[in-house]
Amino acid sequence: MTTDIASMSLAQVAKAIARGKISSAEATQSCIKGLDTLGRTLNALAAMDPDQAMKAARKADRERAQGKKRGPLHGVPLAHKDMYYRRGRLSECGSIIRKGFVPSVTATVLERLDAAGALDIARLNMVEFAMGATGHNPHTGTPKNPWNPEYIPGGSSSGPGVAVAARLVYGTLGSDTGGSIRMPSAFCGLVGIKGTYGLVSRYGAMPLSFSNDHVGPMTRTVEDCALMLQVIAGQDPKDATSAAQKVPNYRADLEKGVRGKTIAVAHGWFRDNMAPEVAKLLDAAAEVYRKMGARIVPVEVPSLDHLNDAAQIITGSEAASFHVKWLDERPQDYSSQVRTRLQQGVLYPAVRYLDALRLRERAVSWFVGQMIGRADAMLVPALSIPLPTIRETDATGDPRSIELMLRLARNTRPFNYLGLPALSVPCGFTGNGLPAGFQLVGRPFSEALLFRIGRAYERETGTTDKAPPNCHRAA
Amino acid sequence: MTTEDSACAAGWLAAYVGTALPTDQLNAAVQATRRVSQGIGQRADALAMEDEPAGFRLGLERLALERRGAKR
Numbered sequence: 001m002t003t004d005i006a007s008m009s010l011a012q013v014a015k016a017i018a019r020g021k022i023s024s025a026e027a028t029q030s031c032i033k034g035l036d037t038l039g040r041t042l043n044a045l046a047a048m049d050p051d052q053a054m055k056a057a058r059k060a061d062r063e064r065a066q067g068k069k070r071g072p073l074h075g076v077p078l079a080h081k082d083m084y085y086r087r088g089r090l091s092e093c094g095s096i097i098r099k100g101f102v103p104s105v106t107a108t109v110l111e112r113l114d115a116a117g118a119l120d121i122a123r124l125n126m127v128e129f130a131m132g133a134t135g136h137n138p139h140t141g142t143p144k145n146p147w148n149p150e151y152i153p154g155g156s157s158s159g160p161g162v163a164v165a166a167r168l169v170y171g172t173l174g175s176d177t178g179g180s181i182r183m184p185s186a187f188c189g190l191v192g193i194k195g196t197y198g199l200v201s202r203y204g205a206m207p208l209s210f211s212n213d214h215v216g217p218m219t220r221t222v223e224d225c226a227l228m229l230q231v232i233a234g235q236d237p238k239d240a241t242s243a244a245q246k247v248p249n250y251r252a253d254l255e256k257g258v259r260g261k262t263i264a265v266a267h268g269w270f271r272d273n274m275a276p277e278v279a280k281l282l283d284a285a286a287e288v289y290r291k292m293g294a295r296i297v298p299v300e301v302p303s304l305d306h307l308n309d310a311a312q313i314i315t316g317s318e319a320a321s322f323h324v325k326w327l328d329e330r331p332q333d334y335s336s337q338v339r340t341r342l343q344q345g346v347l348y349p350a351v352r353y354l355d356a357l358r359l360r361e362r363a364v365s366w367f368v369g370q371m372i373g374r375a376d377a378m379l380v381p382a383l384s385i386p387l388p389t390i391r392e393t394d395a396t397g398d399p400r401s402i403e404l405m406l407r408l409a410r411n412t413r414p415f416n417y418l419g420l421p422a423l424s425v426p427c428g429f430t431g432n433g434l435p436a437g438f439q440l441v442g443r444p445f446s447e448a449l450l451f452r453i454g455r456a457y458e459r460e461t462g463t464t465d466k467a468p469p470n471c472h473r474a475a
Numbered sequence: 476m477t478t479e480d481s482a483c484a485a486g487w488l489a490a491y492v493g494t495a496l497p498t499d500q501l502n503a504a505v506q507a508t509r510r511v512s513q514g515i516g517q518r519a520d521a522l523a524m525e526d527e528p529a530g531f532r533l534g535l536e537r538l539a540l541e542r543r544g545a546k547r
Contacts, residue, residue: 360534
């Protein structure tokens with residue numbers, strides 16, 4: 001085990017606290033220091049109350065000393081995207097509109113993390129109302145990728161991606177309506193999962209699109225991701241879309257490898273206009289799986305443009321429904337890019353919105369039956385091109401920015417519409433030195449299998465062992 | 476006038492949102508919305524009348540039970 005507290009994984013720090021090797025106060029102090037320095041430099045931090053955080057940490061230490069362990073994350077400092085409501089605490093959603101908003105409820109996912117003993121020590125920066133793939137935020141400042149601060153971290157869970165990658169906290173909650181967990185995870189070299197629609201409660205999370213929103217963890221390792229999902233997954237009577245599925249033990253089979261498993265490798269539409277260096281990384285990942293004993297089956301995927309279109313209609317219409325009052329009353333308080341997208345959402349005919357929802361069951365049956373088929377999972381690129389810079393994707397600057405932005409979520413958004421689980425796993429670096437990642441997509445509620453397959457790759461390649469040059473060191 | 480044309484009329488947008496977009500933005504927004512809506516409209520021709528939004532969540536649960544039962 002490493003001696004630097006900041007470099008530990010979530011699972012390692014949880015174990016070290018539980019065994020009394022380190023205290024929650026030491027771990028929390030390290031995170032506070034990192035967030036207060038590098039967290040501000042990289043624009044990852046929205047707000048933090050160090051005194052409150054240390055008070056909670058010392059309480060956790062006292063409880064442990066008395067033999068009381070709340071749960072698997074006892075005393076572990078976490079911080080989340082600034083859109084998870086906690087009663088009595090600000091939740092500003094990266095916006096001006098919600099500046100000063102104090103919710104009266106607490107998100108179910110936060111309650112579950114609290115019950116597991118985790119500390120919630122800060123609110124993390126995000127894209128305005130979670131509407132953007134790059135991470136840009138003209139109101140709160142654009143977070144910077146810790147692998148190279150000139151590059152985007154991805155959005156909309158931008159601050160969470162930066163904070164976990166830069167070793168400022170051990171894990172975080174992101175949200176994913178079109179790829180907002182998986183993109184910043186892939187772009188910052190992290191593991192992130194968007195579970196099956198209905199697996200994780202969205203109660204108390206800022207809504208963007210009721211039908212496409214997913215809540216999930218972003219972490220440094222596959223085990224950490226499984227550990228966090230274990231805590232937050234499961235039916236919630238407060239969320240009408242919550243599924244009545246039994247939650248399995250996500251870590252039980254984590255080390256069992258992939259021998260005898262079948263992995264479908266997505267070609268066709270997913271390889272259109274793909275940069276050769278990204279294709280090379282994906283091919284190499286498939287080869288790693290083959291060498292570990294998995295059966296590799298290339299699958300020619302036809303155009304999924306219609307799935308992205310359907311997702312766009314649904315998200316656009318539902319987001320407009322949520323925002324239309326503010327659009328009427330305070331249009332000047334939105335950034336121009338977000339306002340334009342929201343106004344566009346007002347234009348979709350209700351008939352087509354309903355068509356997009358009605359087509360959904362057939363689409364997921366087709367994809368699972370015909371594309372994943374008998375395979376255990378499908379290997380899909382997270383992004384088809386090397387990561388662009390902040391300047392290249394500034395909507396007010398470079399004219400190529402719109403095209404670039406459309407490409408960013410192209411490979412992730414279909415799985416929001418389909419509601420299928422998708423795990424983002426780092427798979428090396430492109431020529432610009434920035435991380436690349438792939439998605440493992442599975443059948444509904446097959447998250448445990450995705451973790452097992454993702455872990456096998458991680459163990460074999462060590463891709464999650466590397467830390468970015470701009471990262472916090474406690475020692 | 477088609478469904479998309481009527482819904483995407485610029486005047487309707489301005490009246491509904493209560494604010495005027497710059498012309499270039501409005502055109503791009505209308506054009507993109509119309510293209511996407513028409514595409515889904517064409518796909519919807521394949522739907523049975525009985526297909527309804529709630530079928531999606533039932534479908535996820537059914538597919539979870541059918542583990543590895545489908546043929547490519």
